[in-house]
Amino acid sequence: MRTSATTTLLITLLLPVAAGAQVLGAVRVTGIEGEALDNVRKSLSLLRLDDAGRAALEEPRLAYLLRRVPDEVSTALQPYGFYAAGADIAVERKGGTANVTITVKPGEPVRVDALALHLEGEALRDESIRASLATFPLHTGALLDHAAYERGKLAIQRALLARGYFDAEMERHAVEVTRTRNAARIDLAWNSGIRYHFGETQIEGSHIRRSLLEKTVPYRQGEPYEQDSLLQLHQRLTELDYFGYIDVRPDTEQAQGDEVPIAVSVAPGKRSVYTAGLSMGTDSGAGAQFGLERRWVNDRGHKFAAHLDWAQRRKSLGAEYRIPAFAWAEGWYAFGANxxxxxxxxxxxxxxxxxxxxxxxxxxxxxxxxxxxxxxxxxxxxxxxxxxxxxxxxxxxxxxxxxxxxxxxxxxxxxxxxxxxxxxxxxxxxxxxxxxxxxxxxxxxxxxxxxxxxxxxxxxxxxxxxxxxxxxxxxxxxxxxxxxxxxxxxxxxxxxxxxxxxxxxxxxxxxxxxxxxxxxxxxxxxxxxxxxxxxxxxxxxxxxxxxxxxxxxxxxxxxxxxxxxxxxxxxxxxxxxxxxxxxxxx
Structure with missing residues (x-):
């Protein structure tokens, strides 16, 4: 980050001369509120003293900490667009206690005078990435908010990765602040490189047949990479309820040409799940419930479940056998008796x-x-x-x-x-x-x-x-x-x-x-x-x-x-x- 010109910080110290140790009392900060106030309070050395330091604060040390206040206030407010901040400081002594009031004067905020977002590479023709650029949180005339600036950069970088631009690089990222004009110029540039496509999906650690798990893959090899497709694959594997651990990611180190293989690592979950509980209903009365679920019966992913619900005025016993199905919608064939x-x-x-x-x-x-x-x-x-x-x-x-x-x-x-x-x-x-x-x-x-x-x-x-x-x-x-x-x-x-x-x-x-x-x-x-x-x-x-x-x-x-x-x-x-x-x- 480059800055130009200078800022004058106005300090008023109402500090009568006193000798010996002082007990630091209340430290009040006025003139600002919200997140900016929180950041100022976190930045003040006066407020970072522990109890022992506050109780035995020598006069020279107190004077030194008060001299630091304006610089600390200025630094704390810059992320919120205030580069000309000042502070008035008043110290009121009662006995051996020094109470400090800091009145912050934020000054005129810095606003975005010019915003340039550049994009090169294949992403230049990608409507999704161009839409991400269009939603950058800062615009001409907006208050310079460094947190929003960082969020905007991160959102674009994430959008590039989500669309398969794994070689994307940020070539320029500059914020130039001219304090005399309270103006900022933002210049950002990315080179996306090529967009990768889905390569082979490699599944490791599964106790279920690969032919069944392949039916959960929502993309075809050679299609352009989409992170949403991997999230969908993860969700489908989770809903099958066979695994205790699932990791789905692109293996960029093994990419060949413009294809990146997808590495799927899974580990079996607990095979049998037993449940028991108590129930109470005005209509059914008090009761107990018991259940058994076999999360996989065989490597074809079949499931079995049985339940017993025994209440005062309601009783049921049932069993169900389920087979995964993918023909017209992901779901199950089920056969039950109760x-x-x-x-x-x-x-x-x-x-x-x-x-x-x-x-x-x-x-x-x-x-x-x-x-x-x-x-x-x-x-x-x-x-x-x-x-x-x-x-x-x-x-x-x-x-x-x-x-x-x-x-x-x-x-x-x-x-x-x-x-x-x-x-x-x-x-x-x-x-x-x-x-x-x-x-x-x-x-x-x-x-x-x-x-x-x-x-x-x-x-x-x-x-x-x-x-x-x-x-x-x-x-x-x-x-x-x-x-x-x-x-x-x-x-x-x-x-x-x-x-x-x-x-x-x-x-x-x-x-x-x-x-x-x-x-x-x-x-x-x-x-x-x-x-x-x-x-x-x-x-x-x-x-x-x-x-x-x-x-x-x-x-x-x-x-x-x-x-x-x-x-x-x-x-x-x-x-x-x-x-x-x-x-x-x-």
Whole structure:
């Protein structure tokens, strides 16, 4: 960096003569604020004294440190464009204590008078690199900010490397400051050299077949180098969940001609993962969960998982075998079997199911198609009716295809301040497929989170479902719509909102639910919420809506948000309900 002209620093010392040691008291710095103030305070020798030095400061040493203040202030402010800074210093003595006030006078700032960004080599024709030059943070007339200058240089250098200009060199980088005019000239020049292309991808350390891992490579040999492609490759290898260590980088030392080989180093992760945990839900009761995952069964990358969920009013046991798939979207073929039992105050269901599915990710969406073979037997009625044998009893065999799509966008996986989720599911069954009931059904679910400031969030939720069938009574409860509960309309018991027979909810063809919630965090982990939920499960559109409202306690625990809500339904027969729920917001 070259500078010209000189700067006069104005110093006023109000320093009465005193003998002996002085205790350095308060040191105040005024006249500036923000990052500039922080940098000045870090630069002052007066403020770098330890406690012993402050307590036994001899008069000559104090005078010397005060004489250094103007130069230290000037040096500290230059990175922010102030090259003509001055400082007034006042010392006030009370007894043996010296209190110092430093009034900073930044002066006129230096502004960019001329900016020249030069580029030579193949990158001159690269629109992406030219766009990086166009976004350089300083421009003619801007305040000379050295931090922004360095960020701009680094951004261009990174852009060159990200596009494969590994031989790029900075030929000139000069900032000339003329203090008499408070003006700066910036001159930067790069020679990019050639742009490299992808060479051979070399994979080392893998226990999975190379032919499978090659399908995760998003580029072809000979294509122009893009760092984003390597990030995508790293992400794909991570999502396969085979490896405990993954490193993907261009091996520039082995480059031949204009091709650079890509070195992929991996190491196996832990093969078997065991999980155990406790669960608690108002609807399901207390329970325990156990799981086993075999992250690879063989060198073809197959996976196996099994789970057991045993709660007071919900039990499930299942197993799934997965095979990686890459045909139309990266995902999995899966084959599963499960047994589920669920009991509530209005029904008991027992489901045995086989599922074959194909899942994949496409443009941010998680997509899946599946074939279900399900046998469900059920009893609809309260506990007394089930004990007396007067409950509605049925057994239904269903064979049906289903399709689903889901997308989640959030700025934090556990506690987002902004985000949304969308989910849609469609099922269709017919006697021609072997089902006892012909039906079609869709269900849409949407959630939205927005923040106001750091501690306030608004959460909105909506559900819309519709079933097309003339055999509703034969349709099992798991495919009917019910409302009420901690994830539905709070203020009502689980599955207690909807069409009734002998005052017992039987489920409906349609579902419409909306919810609005305001949350305020009083500490980083504790907060409260107020909410209103409304909706219904219904057969006819004129059946009205049930509304519930309440207050809740929020705890941001290490495993997710814990919600304890007390709500009151507005219907005549509704009382206060306690709802407890644990899990992510989206």
């Amino acid at each position: 047994r589920r039992e669920e009991e509530s105050t209005v029904m008991t269901t027992r489901i045995t199911e086989l599922v074959a599915s194909r899942s994949g990710r496409w443009r941010g969406w998680n997509l899946a198609v599946a074939a279900h073979a399900r046998l469900e037997d059920f009893e609809i009625g309260d506990r007394q009716a089930r004990r007396s044998g007067t409950a509605q009893v049925g057994e239904t065999r269903l064979i049906y295809p289903a399709a689903s799509a889901q997308r989640i966008i959030a700025d934090h996986p556990m506690y987002p301040s902004r985000g949304f989720s969308l989910r849609g599911e469609f099922k269709v069954g017919a006697s021609a497929l072997g089902s006892d009931v012909s039906f079609g059904q869709f269900l849409f679910d949407a959630k939205l989170i927005r923040s106001l400031g750091q501690d306030n969030r608004f959460l909105f939720r909506g559900q819309l479902g519709r079933t097309f069938t003339d055999q509703l009574q034969a349709l099992p409860p798991s495919l009917r719509f019910f409302a009420g509960g901690d994830r539905s309309i709070r203020g009502y018991r689980y599955q207690h909102v909807g069409p009734r027979l002998d005052d017992v909810p039987t489920g409906g063809k349609n579902l419409l639910i909306g919810s609005a919630e305001y949350e305020r965090m009083f500490t980083p982990t504790w907060g409260a919420a107020a909410f209103v939920d409304a909706g219904n499960a219904f057969n006819e559109i004129n059946e009205g809506a049930s509304v519930g409202a309440g207050l809740g306690l929020r705890w941001r625990s290490p495993v997710g948000m814990v919600r304890v809500d007390i709500a009151k339904g507005f219907d005549d027969n509704a009382g206060f309900e306690l709802h407890i729920n644990i899990g992510p917001d989206l």
